[in-house]
Amino acid sequence: MQERAFKGIWIPAEIWLSKDLTIMEKIFLVEIDSLDNGYSCYASNKYFAEFFGITNGRASQIISKLSEKGYVNIDYEMDGKLIKKRILKVNKMAYPVFNLLNTPIKYSKGGYLENYKDNNIYSNNLNLIKDIVEYLNNKAGTKYHYKTKDTQKHINARLSEGFTLEDFKKVIDTKCDEWLGTDMEKFLRPMTLFGTKFESYLNQKRKGNIEDVPDWYGNTKQTEPTPELLEKIEKMKESMRL
Structure with missing residues (x-):
């Protein structure tokens, strides 16, 4: 069985209260992350079925749903054309809240939660x-x-x-x-x-872009161009006649 590197679990409120996930999907998500150990989870459907007391087919459906919803990435390690191992990884890039899964919470002497970055x-x-x-x-x-x-x-x-x-x-x-x-x-x-x-x-x-128009454009206090600008315009007209 895949080793764990934790002493318990803590589920962020955004996951626990999510209406996008069923209760089974939430606990599957936490279990996958707890088996990750900083790398990936390679537990089989049989493992999840025995752990949660459900069928292999039901375990496969739940993992597929988590993948469809973007919460879990699924990859496969191949041996030729045969699947050697399935690799599960919680999608922490798209959903940063997962970085809080299983994060230790420190307590102060008074019993209140300390600020943890x-x-x-x-x-x-x-x-x-x-x-x-x-x-x-x-x-x-x-x-x-x-x-x-x-x-x-x-x-x-x-x-x-x-x-x-x-x-x-x-x-x-x-x-x-x-x-x-x-x-x-x-x-x-x-x-x-x-x-x-x-x-x-x-x-x-x-x-x-405002940088592309004259300074006087849109200025309600100055209703006409400056003499300098008028002079430039006249020179442009003369050059066009040549």
Whole structure:
């Protein structure tokens, strides 16, 4: 049997209270993570069936569901065309809350929980996700929810690559300038904006950037161009006549 490296389990509230997971999926998720030991879990369906008192088929269904929902990655170690071993890995990249699974909780002398830096990983990301989605909704007139798993997955993937809130805002601004009022407006969504083309969008020059227009444009206190600008315009006209 695969060895464990723990003295118990602790389930983050976001997992325990998740409506996206059944009770069996939650405890399977914790069991897979507890068998990981920092590498991967290679327990068989037979192991899970005996451990939870269910059939092999039911164990296989639950693991497949966790994979479909993006919580667990499944890989296989092959021996020619034969499957030698199945490898299970909790998807901690897309869902940082899993970094808190089985994390020891320290207590102070008074019995209260001490601050532990990793305990804030998920809550900090969730606050960022909320800010990003609200910014998108305000700019694009959309109504996306920051707690949606698919939205969180795309944003967390970019955050894990080191992108910041300002980067997300720039991408939103750039694509809103380009797509609002066009047939592309329907793509002003988390799946498209924060997907694999995110870095490309980030480096795209913003349409109608204020740096590209004269200083007097849009200035209500100055209703006409300066004499210097008028002189430049006249010189341009003369050169065009030649």
